[in-house]
Amino acid sequence: MTFKVDSSRRQAYLTAMGIQAWVSRDRRPEVVQRAEMPVEPVSVAHSTDVPPTPARAGGFPSEMLRAALRGEADVAPLPDAPAPVVARSIAPAPQVLALHEFDWPGLADQAARCKACELHSSRTHTVFGAGDQRARLMIVGEAPSADEDRRAEPFVGRAGELLNAMLMAMGLQREQVYLTNIVKCRPSGNRDPVVDETTACRAYLDRQIALVQPELVLCLGAVAAQHLLATDLPVGKLRGRPHALSSGTSVAVTYHPSYLLRKAEEKVKVWQDLQRVARILQGGIA
Ligand code: SF4
Numbered sequence: 608m609t610f611k612v613d614s615s616r617r618q619a620y621l622t623a624m625g626i627q628a629w630v631s632r633d634r635r636p637e638v639v640q641r642a643e644m645p646v647e648p649v650s651v652a653h654s655t656d657v658p659p660t661p662a663r664a665g666g667f668p669s670e671m672l673r674a675a676l677r678g679e680a681d682v683a684p685l686p687d688a689p690a691p692v693v694a695r696s697i698a699p700a701p702q703v704l705a706l707h708e709f710d711w712p713g714l715a716d717q718a719a720r721c722k723a724c725e726l727h728s729s730r731t732h733t734v735f736g737a738g739d740q741r742a743r744l745m746i747v748g749e750a751p752s753a754d755e756d757r758r759a760e761p762f763v764g765r766a767g768e769l770l771n772a773m774l775m776a777m778g779l780q781r782e783q784v785y786l787t788n789i790v791k792c793r794p795s796g797n798r799d800p801v802v803d804e805t806t807a808c809r810a811y812l813d814r815q816i817a818l819v820q821p822e823l824v825l826c827l828g829a830v831a832a833q834h835l836l837a838t839d840l841p842v843g844k845l846r847g848r849p850h851a852l853s854s855g856t857s858v859a860v861t862y863h864p865s866y867l868l869r870k871a872e873e874k875v876k877v878w879q880d881l882q883r884v885a886r887i888l889q890g891g892i893a
Pocket of ligand 1: 726791
């Protein structure tokens with residue numbers, strides 16, 4: 608399935624993201640043009656009738672990026688991508704060891720009743736996940752916000768609207784990706800989840816990744832990126848570099864939309880990251 612966005616609509620979504628006008632050095636001063644959209648529409652359905660490409664077979668983001676860049680004359684080539692940083696696996700909490708055997712309904716039901724960490728006491732609803740359960744792109748945020756906790760759906764409210772605009776600028780609809788958070792229950796007072804909580808909840812996320820089998824996991828924000836990649840580096844050091852889970856699943860990192868609502872000047876970096884994500888997904892298409 609392919610979703611097309613014409614240039615005017617895409618520009619409207621970029622404007623909604625706060626990406627400002629861009630002036631080409633070559634064309635100044637005659638023409639002031641808006642940020643150009645070099646990204647082709649992204650196919651987001653799993654393809655079952657094509658042979659694996661080298662990118663899929665190899666599973667290394669550096670290979671995928673190079674493959675994605677072939678023929679992309681209007682996209683500045685990336686510097687030689689370093690080897691992906693492979694995250695060490697995290698031992699699951701004993702309470703949730705058996706989740707690898709669950710299917711979608713069983714996993715969601717287990718999460719709804721879960722008391723494996725203290726966050727169960729502060730939730731209104733478990734915010735399990737939403738979207739295409741066979742998506743090529745999986746997006747992982749931090750912890751449910753008050754809006755998410757109330758509606759039992761990830762990425763709603765103002766941050767969710769901004770994420771929708773980010774996806775639309777890439778030519779994707781929200782329903783075409785799979786959305787979830789590092790922890791499924793809201794910490795009280797909007798605090799970040801602590802290590803005990805992210806570790807306790809990790810088995811749910813691991814099982815979701817195993818069921819979706821995305822080609823790429825996009826981490827939004829420091830909590831998601833640092834936990835998933837088992838690092839303490841800030842987002843500024845993690846974005847723009849290939850990463851991989853121990854399972855081989857590729858991972859990219861960018862800022863969380865809620866952060867962008869406070870730091871609008873970082874939206875250009877996020878748009879660069881989204882272009883990279885689109886190139887990776889295009890490279891995975893046979
Ligand atoms: Fe269970 Fe995760 Fe909720 Fe903790 S945050 S109670 S581990 S579902």
